[in-house]
Amino acid sequence: MRYIEKTLEPKELSVWKEENKEVLQEKYQNESGKDLWKFMDSKTKTQLKITLMKEQGYLCCYCGKPLTKEKIHHVTIEHLDAKGTDNNKLRVYDYFNLLASCKGGSVIELHKVEAGETLESIANKYGVDVEHLEDAYIMTDFDKQNLKSYNPEDLKVGDRIVIVPLANGNEQHCNIKRDNKPVWKHPLQEDVATYFRYNREGEIITKNTEEEFFQTVNNLGLNDNQILNQDRKRIAEQADILLRRLYELYGADKENFIEKIKTLILKYESPDDGKLRPFSFVSVTVLEQRINA
Numbered sequence: 179m180r181y182i183e184k185t186l187e188p189k190e191l192s193v194w195k196e197e198n199k200e201v202l203q204e205k206y207q208n209e210s211g212k213d214l215w216k217f218m219d220s221k222t223k224t225q226l227k228i229t230l231m232k233e234q235g236y237l238c239c240y241c242g243k244p245l246t247k248e249k250i251h252h253v254t255i256e257h258l259d260a261k262g263t264d265n266n267k268l269r270v271y272d273y274f275n276l277l278a279s280c281k282g283g284s285v286i287e288l289h290k291v292e293a294g295e296t297l298e299s300i301a302n303k304y305g306v307d308v309e310h311l312e313d314a315y316i317m318t319d320f321d322k323q324n325l326k327s328y329n330p331e332d333l334k335v336g337d338r339i340v341i342v343p344l345a346n347g348n349e350q351h352c353n354i355k356r357d358n359k360p361v362w363k364h365p366l367q368e369d370v371a372t373y374f375r376y377n378r379e380g381e382i383i384t385k386n387t388e389e390e391f392f393q394t395v396n397n398l399g400l401n402d403n404q405i406l407n408q409d410r411k412r413i414a415e416q417a418d419i420l421l422r423r424l425y426e427l428y429g430a431d432k433e434n435f436i437e438k439i440k441t442l443i444l445k446y447e448s449p450d451d452g453k454l455r456p457f458s459f460v461s462v463t464v465l466e467q468r469i470n471a
């Protein structure tokens with residue numbers, strides 16, 4: 179995990195809140211956090227997703243997997259104070275409570291709408307809540323390449339909806355795994371990265387014994403996922419190879435060697451064309467560990 183520095187509330191959210199001020203006030207009184215969130219249209223949500231992705235260098239706020247505009251249906255808006263908990267209701271549209279998360283382990287499916295189908299029957303078929311379909315996208319024959327924002331209330335026979343069914347238990351991580359469980363160590367804490375260490379198997383380890391850290395890792399399924407572990411293992415190995423090369427070249431002069439590592443860290447911390455390298459914080463941590471060794 180890495181620290182995410184929030185910028186100002188983006189215009190699309192401020193404008194939307196202003197336009198819907200009165201309705202929202204009433205909804206805050208009468209509706210659950212989850213229902214409140216449904217009120218925002220999918221077009222505004224998509225804009226918001228893109229803003230959050232940019233802010234995070236196009237990496238999932240928790241696991242560090244890359245997020246892309248092309249696969250935006252794999253991205254979901256995460257509420258750090260969970261929207262499903264009623265005392266967090268007032269934070270549902272609070273920008274400083276929102277992050278972009280991957281849909282942890284889910285694989286997309288394309289569903290062609292048949293006559294007589296309803297949102298409920300489709301949700302049932304894929305074993306998800308109707309609420310899950312709010313992120314659905316449509317593909318038409320004319321527009322196969324460009325996924326359009328889609329209002330799932332507006333089902334037509336022949337529409338093809340991109341659906342992201344839930345992954346199986348062990349494959350879940352991040353937003354999908356977490357649901358409403360607490361996240362004690364999170365990307366809006368400046369020191370969050372210092373809690374995370376990685377061994378050469380790609381597992382998250384820590385010398386810190388705080389129960390809150392372990393709970394967070396478990397609640398987000400960050401350590402019991404084979405694919406994530408493999409990804410982190412590969413990244414840690416690459417960092418090791420780079421370290422070995424640097425050592426061969428500059429190892430004789432310790433000060434110079436450390437400087438070269440620091441330059442490399444800076445590279446991993448700087449977005450290239452707005453994008454950080456996948457799992458960049460794993461590379462950074464491995465490199466920092468070498469400095470402190």
Ligand SMILES: [Zn+2]
Nearest residue numbers: 238241280352
């Ligand atoms: Zn993730």
